[in-house]
Amino acid sequence: AQTVTQSQPEMSVQEAETVTLSCTYDTSENNYYLFWYKQPPSRQMILVIRQEAYKQQNATENRFSVNFQKAAKSFSLKISDSQLGDTAMYFCAFMKLYGGSNYKLTFGKGTLLTVNP
Amino acid sequence: KAGVTQTPRYLIKTRGQQVTLSCSPISGHRSVSWYQQTPGQGLQFLFEYFSETQRNKGNFPGRFSGRQFSNSRSEMNVSTLELGDSALYLCASSLDVAMDIYEQYFGPGTRLTVT
Numbered sequence: 724a725q726t727v728t729q730s731q732p733e734m735s736v737q738e739a740e741t742v743t744l745s746c747t748y749d750t751s752e753n754n755y756y757l758f759w760y761k762q763p764p765s766r767q768m769i770l771v772i773r774q775e776a777y778k779q780q781n782a783t784e785n786r787f788s789v790n791f792q793k794a795a796k797s798f799s800l801k802i803s804d805s806q807l808g809d810t811a812m813y814f815c816a817f818m819k820l821y822g823g824s825n826y827k828l829t830f831g832k833g834t835l836l837t838v839n840p
Numbered sequence: 841k842a843g844v845t846q847t848p849r850y851l852i853k854t855r856g857q858q859v860t861l862s863c864s865p866i867s868g869h870r871s872v873s874w875y876q877q878t879p880g881q882g883l884q885f886l887f888e889y890f891s892e893t894q895r896n897k898g899n900f901p902g903r904f905s906g907r908q909f910s911n912s913r914s915e916m917n918v919s920t921l922e923l924g925d926s927a928l929y930l931c932a933s934s935l936d937v938a939m940d941i942y943e944q945y946f947g948p949g950t951r952l953t954v955t
Contacts, residue, residue, distance in 0.1 A: 825896060
């Protein structure tokens with residue numbers, strides 16, 4: 724069974740600084756997908772970034788980038804130039820497709836990030 | 841384009857009752873997934889519907905059920921409510937979670953409180 728661990732329940736960062744959120748996962752699968760989702764306070768969850776396990780290149784989306792270490796089963800999220808609007812709960816998620824349209828999606832417990840002015 | 845909508849936004853029920861939550865996906869989206877979010881367990885996948893059929897299912901008891909209509913709108917039902925069912929229930933839609941697995945668009949959620 725897949726498990727996703729986010730070891731930092733809470734983090735804080737000063738505006739304009741860089742912060743890294745950690746995520747590790749446990750799986751015996753070789754092909755899978757990893758995601759970071761953001762859930763701002765009282766707002767809807769949105770996809771921040773995604774990574775296909777078969778791609779060696781780390782995904783980047785504007786100020787958000789990941790450090791994907793497949794052998795170490797690590798998938799950390801780096802937020803550069805932090806903004807107040809980045810304050811949110813961040814969830815790491817693991818998805819495995821089992822042929823056709825069957826899949827299993829597992830989320831971490833989340834990291835609450837607070838960006839301070 | 842309108843986003844994913846969920847109704848009601850807040851709900852208070854008593855133990856033993858049943859509840860039905862509704863989700864309207866983004867127009868054109870055929871896949872609807874349901875999640876339960878609690879402080880203790882985090883975010884857990886309930887099930888996914890596509891073309892009126894349950895295509896994927898998480899590890900929840902049979903008290904949790906759902907259905908999808910021909911217009912892709914989905915409902916989730918919880919029977920014989922327990923205190924532990926108190927949670928934020930999130931719905932997410934996508935064009936086809938298998939073919940377009942990246943983009944799931946979430947609704948604002950329904951906050952269910954069981955007393």
